[in-house]
Amino acid sequence: MLVFKKLKSFYLPYKRDFIWSMLFLLVVAAITVVYPIILQMTIDEVVLGKKYDWVPWISFGFIAIMAVKGLSTYIQHYLADMFGIKSVYLLRNALYEKLQRLSFRYYDNAKTGDLMSRLTADVEGFRIFVSFGFIEILRFVIQVGASLCVMLYYSVSLTFVTLVVLPFICVTAYKFDKAVHPAFRGIRESFGQLNTKVQENISGIHTVKALSKEAVEIERFNETNQVYRTKQLTTAAVWAKYFPLMELIGNISVVALLGYGGFQVIQGVLNPGELVAFYSLVWYIMWPIMNLGFTINMFSQAKASGERLLEVLEAPETIYDGKDVKPIDHLEGHVVFQDVTFHYQMEETAALQHITFDASPGSTIGLIGATGSGKTSIIQLLSRFYEPTEGTILIDGRPIQEYELKMLRTQIGVVLQETFLFSSTIKANIAYGRPDATMEEIIDAGKRAQAHDFIMELPNGYDTMLGERGMGLSGGQKQRIAIARAICTNPTILILDDSTSAVDMETEFQIQQALQEVMKGRTTFIIAHRISSLKHADEILVLEDGNIIERGTHEQLTSDNGAYQRIYTLQYQDQAAIIEKAVR
Structure with a gap:
């Protein structure tokens, strides 16, 4: 539970939704336990006692109870969903903000596909448990507790005979949790590796095709996919081993109930209706216990996901503002x-x-x-x-x-050797570092970077939408837009990291001539070959x-x-x- 304790700041703000969901769950659980009581009254009083005038009242009461249960179930599920959705909304934002704050040193060792897996699959795994897992645990406690009270009211001895196997089910459930958690952790890690492989292949598809390495990449993907399949099969084997065992133990309890309960009915200690009600109540206990495997399954997945999310949230931030930071508007x-x-x-x-x-x-x-x-x-x-x-x-x-x-x-205006452009308009890309830049300033930056002419030849000029990573532009065109982006910020220090490597010598000369004006009054660092x-x-x-x-x-x-x-x-x-x- 340490994982959920560490992540409590994301779901505690919405505890009101959870509390109201729990209250409606109490209503649903109480009504569920009433069913066997109505069944017992119908058999013992109406059928055997021949009180047929009770039939309309019992029917009306049953319909009313069903309506209340249906409405309560709807509200309970809605509030539980809201609790989970709001919680992971905060969590997802916190993860994304954390990724923005982490230094390059963290990204030197991180893999894009794995990080994407954490922000999608792991967050969703945690949401499912927050929405349904917590409630299922409470449902288990409330329903089992209420059913047990009614069973003890009917027959103390039959209750003990029926539930003698309960410790064995609990031990089996505990062993199941110990076995399934590492298995799910392995699945999450393998899924991250699978995402990484797909992301790398898509990003490098031009290189793959240029070197005719499609078959090699397919083989590498198959190997990664094979590991993922093996992890899933291992988890399935754990599930197949423990769940039938829990079901077998539950059925032994039912056999004990029918044998000893039938004997009590013959002896006149127990009424037939009470035995039928008792049978229903036993399953209200046994099914939640056997379904405990599903809840443990959900819990283990959420725990494994939470551990991976905490690895990001708790990653040390090595680059940050110190306590003695003094605000300043301009550098010399x-x-x-x-x-x-x-x-x-x-x-x-x-x-x-x-x-x-x-x-x-x-x-x-x-x-x-x-x-x-x-x-x-x-x-x-x-x-x-x-x-x-x-x-x-x-x-x-x-x-x-x-x-x-x-x-x-x-x-500090930086033009890196490896140009990155966003899937947005050219205008938005140039003004990315300075969103309040006017159109005149954007055009001026484009002209200084020798990009204005080719931009105006595009169908929508500066409003032309670029594809992913600037797809649709040549390397030289992308670099000139990146230079315009740096110029638009009006930096005091300008860094050009081999920024003309992707242009021809004539264009390089033109850009260098333009940069001579831009560099005036600015401290400039030029990396070049x-x-x-x-x-x-x-x-x-x-x-x-x-x-x-x-x-x-x-x-x-x-x-x-x-x-x-x-x-x-x-x-x-x-x-x-x-x-x-x-x-x-």
């Missing part, structure tokens, strides 16, 4: 890295080692180096997507931890294995016989070869 853009070292995982080699540089306001810093050299790590630390392992990062003389996260990131993008930088940092191995202007670095000069020579030779081939 003076960025300083002081002896910064960073590990993605502590046991791994450092992604950055003792990085130190000083970027004055309005300056442009170029970052170049091989893949994995640490370029992207620097800008991720600057935006506080991660915290440095050692060292300090200052903006305008203050550690970045002293700035409010929201304010800090709105002052093409030296042509870095020529005008105030300082270029050449990185290798997380270290700055060279630094200086383009002219200084090309005059040295170092790594930058070798990169420049290779790129120049490649361009010269292309030109020579074109001339021929």
